Amino acid sequence: MGAIPPDELLRLWTAEQPPIERAIGQIVQHLARLHVALEQHSQALTHLRAELAACIQQPPAPRHRSASARLAKAETPHRSSLPSAV
Numbered sequence: 136m137g138a139i140p141p142d143e144l145l146r147l148w149t150a151e152q153p154p155i156e157r158a159i160g161q162i163v164q165h166l167a168r169l170h171v172a173l174e175q176h177s178q179a180l181t182h183l184r185a186e187l188a189a190c191i192q193q194p195p196a197p198r199h200r201s202a203s204a205r206l207a208k209a210e211t212p213h214r215s216s217l218p219s220a221v
Contacts (some may be wrong), residue, residue, distance in 0.1 A: 138165055138168070143164075
């Protein structure tokens with residue numbers, strides 16, 4: 136038999152329906168599940184922190200302009216070399 140959901144357990148407890156031993160057993164089951172979930176989340180967080188640290192420590196890859204972009208820039212005359220319109 137699985138654990139009764141916490142809200143249902145609370146409803147039963149306030150109605151004084153489950154025996155104390157059964158209520159404690161249900162609480163222990165929930166506690167065990169929460170412990171497992173907490174451990175899993177803690178491990179995932181540790182893993183994500185390590186990945187983030189590795190990303191931060193890696194220098195960004197240099198951004199190179201393509202050859203066509205360099206050529207286009209070289210072919211564009213500078214303002215000072217253009218004849219002025221009078």
